[in-house]
Amino acid sequence: MNKGKSIWQEQMKPIEYPRLSRTMKREAVVIGGGLAGILTAYFLQSRGMDVAVLEADRIGSGQTENTTAKITIQHGAVYHKLLSWFGKDGAGEYARRNQQAIEDYEQIVQKEKIDCDFKRLPSFLYTIKQREILRQEERAARSLGISCKVKGDTELPIEIAGALEFSDQAQFHPLKFLTAVSRGLEIYERTPVLKVEGNRIFTPRGGVLAQTIVFASHYPFINRPGYYFMRMHQERSYAAALENAQPLEGMYYGIDQDAGWSFRSEQDRLIIGGGNHRTGDMPEEDPYEKLLAASKEFWPGCRPAACWSAQDCMTADQVPFIGRFSRRTPGWYVATGFNKWGMTHSMAAARLLTEEILDQQDEKESIFSPRRFKWSKEPFSMLRDGAITSKNLFMAWAGASPKCPHLGCRLDWNPFEKTWECQCHGSRFDKDGKLLAGPAQTRLIQKGEKR
Template structure:
């Protein structure tokens, strides 16, 4: 399961941290948000290094659908209702400026990354009113958005909103060019951060400013981000011999689909669910059925999945990490719009670190208090955590190992103990603990990925117990 971005780009390896050092700013995380932040800081004369636990672009950046757009679902009407006009205006401004920044940077540096300007559509096959409201709200903030019933989708719609002036690109081709100008240390895992010291498995870095750009913050305290967001997964097929659409599309209905072209491919996405809640599986098969229905002559060239952090009020957390850490900064909770938000975050964090006033700071502040927008979601998150924590302690195993078919995994009983088991096609059994090492929630089997996923905070592990996604920082012990 490798994205078309990974298949078509070979990123140059970087050496690990050679030992302890000092720097003005250290960025933890070598995805697009981290590298763009380091790039802009360096442009302003701030000595910056990047610490990456694996390889740059190896996290969520390589699995994105790579839409550069200020069209983020039904966001503007919602923000008007929950946060008010000025925060909504800040959100729109930051994302519109991010699109402009990509365009300028790519032209200036002549980056060959398949950058293509095209409209972005929201659509519904059921109702038009929410889309009409979204178009009206977006126009309040100087976004070129209009309601329409005409699309190039292979089915009829009740309505759509067309955002003009949006774009798409090849994220790893772009990342490669940006990275070549930066001081990056790969295979350098950060284990702990205290004040201005970053402890890694390769040495200690002392930095005046520290940026956490690790997708999901791996520190629980301070900040308490594990209480303020959850993670979701979604799935993508790359199809050859499918349609050439006039732009990017996203459905707002339940089980809505995503579409965009990339060269000879059409990317068909969907199947979104909370991480750790896909025991039944079948997400890729669902997309394959749609592909067969819409384009029976198409051929599947690749398939992969992505993971996204979802905040309580629908707005990312970008800014000061916590009240008690004025020189720590964070970028997380990008929802499903990581490419645009990575640029917006890099611009905002660069301004904050260099003392430049940014008019969009307030809406993204991690220190914000938004009860009208987040109270209901906060309650739901609490109920999820209680349920999933208690499941580890009280829920019984679901089967015996002998009853588990080959090619399947699940929480089973072994000598009276509850363990996670995957039985491969040859009948070999892999047993791991079902307790997430992050905060102890019971892991659940994801048959589409052959992975153990945490429904509380989104940590993921392969069937052997190796860590795939944070916030957990270690793999699973063998049972």
């Protein structure tokens, strides 16, 4: 079994882009070559802007290559919550922008003739016990104009209490799509941005002067202003591709705590996902073993062909931050906090940011605005996250385990993936200290090791 590599990485021959090794001027720079960054650059360029993408590693090599790649507006049972927190306007905008994102995928795939296994299919939220939540979600979704219905049964080999169907959603191969869309863009790989001051961007061998700068680096690596590190935490999940399991006609997402799995087919394999936990807050049981045990229960004859994992930035109100980076940084924009639904959110971000940048649209009223502050949500999560950070800073000061180069928090050892992880902000390092995920931007210096 291929452990650690997603099925999207199989048989992909990525295009190599050069390193940036000079100083130059561009109208816009996008930092980060994941789905959010590449799509934003694609939209800006198609509107005539002179734009370059700076990617620390290889394009797609962040969370995008480890997704399960469902393109859907069904983001868990989210609409009844959004309606009560943001009202009909806010929840409606969330649904509309994500619906537009599905249409945009289809149009781009057709226009650019991209062979990326894009397929329309229904998406289901299922539960083995919480039928009332499905009914509540159905009412909320319908009030926003989403066509949906609750069903009593599905093709899954699981006895369910109900499933809420959203028709006409989609799935695709994220790396085939990303590779095709990136053709024709000016991209620099192995070019980490070290520092941004006003409209000047610094990289190890060069720099760029740009009026517009988009931070699409998954987790914004600049702490102040913006303070995104106080407004989000990261959560990991696990996935496996199974052979010899029944192919599915739809995509599925279980809403039950500890019994909620994600399913979709990809060619002749079935992808199962689950095992969420806060990065660094290790579960007692190996999440891969748990995933495979569940797979055997549902499809006794199945065999795992690959297992992988990823993490995403989680906001207190389950809505991403897309818009101006901060009041004090004119020309800076951000797209982050996708809450594990970054396929549609990346596309929505690309369109929204393009409108803000080129049509001077004011994002203040948007549900996605980073300037929003939900009194019922953010103070609580900031207090909780602040307490976790204080505890880990103290333990880092008092203890022997390595400290994160981001803010100095204590790192926890993940025995299942052999990585060091920060519970506070989600940075990850391999056993030799190599940086795997930010917000940290440098490798880990172990005790006694020289810089």
